[in-house]
Amino acid sequence: MSGPRERAPLVAVGGILIASLLTACSGPTPETVPSVAESAAGPTIAAPETTATPASETPDPTCENIIPQATADDFTSIGWVTQQEPFRIGAIALEEGIQCKWGDQKIASDRVQIFGWAPIDEATAATAQKELVASGWKVEVDDDGTYVTENPEWLGGRGVDGYGLTYLFGDGFVKLADTRQSLILVDAPRG
Known part of the structure; x- marks a missing residue:
């Protein structure tokens, strides 16, 4: 059984993610910039503005x-750190992409947040989607594009609305998040 101190970071992260998704679903106005506002449930995060950056000007992705x-x-404020990995879709490695696992490295836990982004061409995207579908x-x-998500039978209670790990294949990019709803937080690298 975990004590109050062990649950506090998880409660804070839950509040952050729920507030992020609720704020993002309402859609930012053109004047909106990302911000954090304290509330009783924890910080509220506004969704980032999305602006197209020409591929030649896109910086290298980081967590x-x-x-x-x-x-x-x-x-970072709740002590989470990131573990950076190459962006992979099954056996396909996308060298110019990144996959990040945010979590508390001081304790063994599956309570992490996963985000990833990579540029991808149409042929590679089609091959990756075919491999994922063949795996269930x-x-x-x-x-928005093509969503490919874990089979809901595999989730064991994870994921809102039955969506666990999900890839979003768009025009020249692929995103990854641990739930479909969290994909709204992932965007092309900003400078």
Whole structure:
């Protein structure tokens, strides 16, 4: 059984993520910039403005520049650190991408947040999607792109609305988050 001190960071992170998703779902106005405002439930994070950056000007992705700076700062403020890994989709490695696992490295826990971003060409995206589907992942297509998510039967209670690890394949990029809802926090690297 965990004590109050062990639960506090998890409660804070839960508040951060819920507030982030609720704020992001309402959509920022053109004048909105990422911000953090304290509330009874914890910090509220505004979704980042999304602006297209020409591929030649896109900086290298880092764990801090593919999510809102306020979110990275909040994770750091509760003692979370990031573990950086190459962006992989099954056997396919995307060398110009990054996959980040944020969490408390001082304790053994599966309470982490995963975010990833990589540039991808159409042929590689098609191959990756085919491999995931062959492994039992589910596909949904909408105006944002093609979502490929873990089979809901594998989740064991994780993920809101039955979505666990999810890739979003868009025009020239692929994003990854530990839930479909968290994909809203991932964007092309900002300078």
